[in-house]
Amino acid sequence: MRLIAENLGGERGGDTVFSGIGFALEDGQALVVTGPNGAGKSTLLRVIAGLLPVAEGSVRIEGVVKIEDVVEIEDGGEAFPSIAAACHYLGHQNAMKPALGVAENLRFWRDFNGDGHAGVEEALETVGLGGIGHLPFGYLSTGQRRRAAIAKLLVSHRPLWLLDEPTAGLDKASERRFAQLMGKHCREGGIIVAATHLPLGLDEAKELRMGQ
Amino acid sequence: MLALFLRDIRLNIRAGGGALTGVIFFLAVIATIPFGVGPDLKLLARIGPAILWIGALLSCLLGLDRLFQADREDGSLDLLVLGNDRHMLALTVLTKCLAHWAGSVLPLVVAAPLLGLFMNMEPISIGATALTLLVGTPAITFIGAAGAAVAVALPRGGLLISVLVLPLTIPVLIFGVSASYGATANPDPFLQPFLILAALTLFLAVLGPVSAALALRHGTD
Numbered sequence: 306m307r308l309i310a311e312n313l314g315g316e317r318g319g320d321t322v323f324s325g326i327g328f329a330l331e332d333g334q335a336l337v338v339t340g341p342n343g344a345g346k347s348t349l350l351r352v353i354a355g356l357l358p359v360a361e362g363s364v365r366i367e368g369v370v371k372i373e374d375v376v377e378i379e380d381g382g383e384a385f386p387s388i389a390a391a392c393h394y395l396g397h398q399n400a401m402k403p404a405l406g407v408a409e410n411l412r413f414w415r416d417f418n419g420d421g422h423a424g425v426e427e428a429l430e431t432v433g434l435g436g437i438g439h440l441p442f443g444y445l446s447t448g449q450r451r452r453a454a455i456a457k458l459l460v461s462h463r464p465l466w467l468l469d470e471p472t473a474g475l476d477k478a479s480e481r482r483f484a485q486l487m488g489k490h491c492r493e494g495g496i497i498v499a500a501t502h503l504p505l506g507l508d509e510a511k512e513l514r515m516g517q
Numbered sequence: 518m519l520a521l522f523l524r525d526i527r528l529n530i531r532a533g534g535g536a537l538t539g540v541i542f543f544l545a546v547i548a549t550i551p552f553g554v555g556p557d558l559k560l561l562a563r564i565g566p567a568i569l570w571i572g573a574l575l576s577c578l579l580g581l582d583r584l585f586q587a588d589r590e591d592g593s594l595d596l597l598v599l600g601n602d603r604h605m606l607a608l609t610v611l612t613k614c615l616a617h618w619a620g621s622v623l624p625l626v627v628a629a630p631l632l633g634l635f636m637n638m639e640p641i642s643i644g645a646t647a648l649t650l651l652v653g654t655p656a657i658t659f660i661g662a663a664g665a666a667v668a669v670a671l672p673r674g675g676l677l678i679s680v681l682v683l684p685l686t687i688p689v690l691i692f693g694v695s696a697s698y699g700a701t702a703n704p705d706p707f708l709q710p711f712l713i714l715a716a717l718t719l720f721l722a723v724l725g726p727v728s729a730a731l732a733l734r735h736g737t738d
Contacts (some may be wrong), residue, residue, distance in 0.1 A: 355738045356595055390602035396594025404531045405524070414596070419603055470586035 306391070306464055307331055308496050312362035315345060315352040322348045324361060325514055332464075335487065335497040335510040346514025347397070350467045354473040354499060355389040366465070368389055385464075397473075399454035403443030405454050407434065410442055411460050418461035428459040449473040455483060464489060465470075468499040481506065505507035515517060518604060521597075522616045529620030539576040540624045546572040547632040558637045565636035566646045566697035570690055572632070574657060575626050576651075580621045581661040582668065582675035584613060585733065587713055589669050598737055606730035610662055613629060614726060618658045626650045645700030647705065649714060651691040656718040658727030661683045666729035669736055689717055 307329060307470065314324035323345035330336055338346045353359045353364050366388050385391035401410040411425045422495060423431065429438050432452040437445075451474045466487075472480050484506030487497055491507075499505055521533040529536045537726050551561060597609050629650050633643035664682040668674030692714040699707035 351737075353600060354595075356598065386602050389599045391601070394595060394599055397594055398590070400592040400596050402524070402528055402591065402593070405527055409527075411523075413520050413524045415605070417600065418596075480730050 306494075306496065307367045308364075308388070308465060308498070310353070310362070310364040313349075313352065313359065313364050314361035315348045315357060316360040316467065317348055317357075321360065321383040324412060324454045325388045326362075326513070327517070328511070328513060330496045330498070330511070332496065333491045335491055335499065335507045336513055337505060337507060337510045338498065338500040338513045338515060339502070340515035346515055347469050349515070350396075350469050350498065350500055353388060354392055354394045354467050356394070357386065363387065363424050387494050388465065392467050393458045393461070393463040393465060394467045394469075395454060395458060395471055396469050399442075399450050400457070401442045401450065401453060403441060405442060406439050407437030407445070410453070411438075411456055412455050415460040418463075420462045422462040425456075425460060428456040429453075429460060430483075431486065433479065447463070448476055448479060451475055452479055455486070459486070464495050466495060466497045466499075468497065468501075470501055471499055472505065473502065518608065518612050520670075521609065521612050525613055526614030536620050537551075539579050539621050540628050541581055543572050543625050543628060544568060544632065544734070545575040546575065549581045549637055551635060559601070562637045562639065562642070565633060565638040566642060567644050567694050569629055569633060570650070570694050570697065572692055573622075573629065573654060574686060575589060577622055577654055577657045578616070578624050578661065578679045579595040581658075581665050581682070582678050584617055584662060584665040585669045585729075586665070586674065594669075595679050595737065598733060600646050601734075607726040609728040610729045610733070611722065613672060614655075614658050614662045616657050617662075622658060623655045626654060639701060640699045642697065646697040649693045649711065652711070652718060653689050653714045655688045656714075656721045657682075657686050659721040660689075661725075663732065666732035666736065669733065689714065692717065708721070 309329045311327050315322050326349065328336055338349060340346055348357060352359055355411060362457040366385060373418055407429065408425050415425060426437060428437065429435050432455050434449060434452055434456065442450065442453065455471065472483060475483065487507055488507065547568065553626060554561060584593060588597065598606060601611065626647060629647045630643045659683050661678065664678040667679050667681065671677060692710045696707055696710040696714055699705040699710060
């Protein structure tokens with residue numbers, strides 16, 4: 306699968322935030338988007354996801370996903386009709402309900418998103434939250450909430466991860482663990498686009514600097 | 518879809534869900550009427566169905582602003598919108614409406630017969646009003662969903678939603694009340710307005726979620 310952006314522009318409330326962005330990512334590649342506050346990193350991710358309209362240029366996915374045991378592919382047809390269907394979007398908010406348990410939240414997103422990948426307990430173990438799945442999400446600390454949101458990326462399979470400040474609030478150990486998770490995702494043929502201020506520990510990531 | 522339905526029901530029941538707020542408001546409205554109107558039992562019995570319907574309508578509008586706003590605040594709404602290719606957004610909205618109805622409005626319908634006693638209504642009149650409420654209130658939720666979707670980005674959208682939605686709910690109110698009266702007042706028919714009420718609910722079950730989905734789709738920023 307390829308994610309291709311050509312001369313991409315985005316706007317918020319009628320003002321152009323960025324324009325002329327272009328990149329092409331193959332299976333297993335990562336793109337780290339950096340830049341000062343207000344450079345349009347979050348807007349770029351939301352435009353890619355399809356949550357905001359494309360102001361100019363285009364962004365699309367091409368080809369099929371290579372991971373055969375996860376997604377069934379018919380005769381070279383595209384497995385995903387749009388970027389929205391192929392992506393996990395991890396925004397500033399964690400998209401979890403404070404009144405529900407952590408495991409309950411994850412189970413919901415697993416059922417809703419489909420393409421079950423890791424089990425809920427397994428995903429919580431992976432992000433270091435094993436054994437607290439029964440607690441209401443509202444009881445967790447900021448870093449733990451972020452880790453629970455990261456576990457959400459693991460319970461359903463999506464080839465494309467769009468991450469907006471994914472490590473905000475994480476401690477050093479969790480950052481390293483998350484870097485390993487992203488590395489594993491890329492080795493399995495996934496694509497990552499991450500907007501961040503902090504180094505993510507991705508070895509062979511391309512870099513896109515915005516706002517210059 | 519079932520997962521979404523169950524999640525919303527759970528959220529409604531648990532702390533801060535507001536399932537009881539509507540019922541308590543309904544109770545407060547209906548309990549006040551006899552004091553205002555006075556101890557004329559015949560008059561109370563006559564206006565009973567209309568008052569129950571108006572009370573239920575206002576209570577329905579009470580919780581509507583949280584229908585999408587809670588999901589928007591914690592970022593879930595983005596993911597629900599992104600899931601459009603797997604679950605059509607209009608169906609997602611319909612599921613949320615049904616969960617909202619079952620969690621917040623169905624208790625009103627259950628409470629209505631009890632509150633009917635406050636209004637000195639006859640058993641048959643109480644039964645007819647509860648039945649019309651059961652059939653008619655989903656329509657209010659479906660219209661309300663469209664209003665809630667339009668006002669989702671406004672922090673104090675609750676009143677705006679009520680003002681937007683109230684005129685559109687008038688047909689539901691008219692046919693609901695006339696069917697309730699039809700059960701007791703002899704020359705008036707019951708079945709015809711009741712069927713129109715059912716038709717309104719089915720029609721709005723399509724139109725409401727589709728327009729709400731459209732508003733949500735273009736309201737993300």
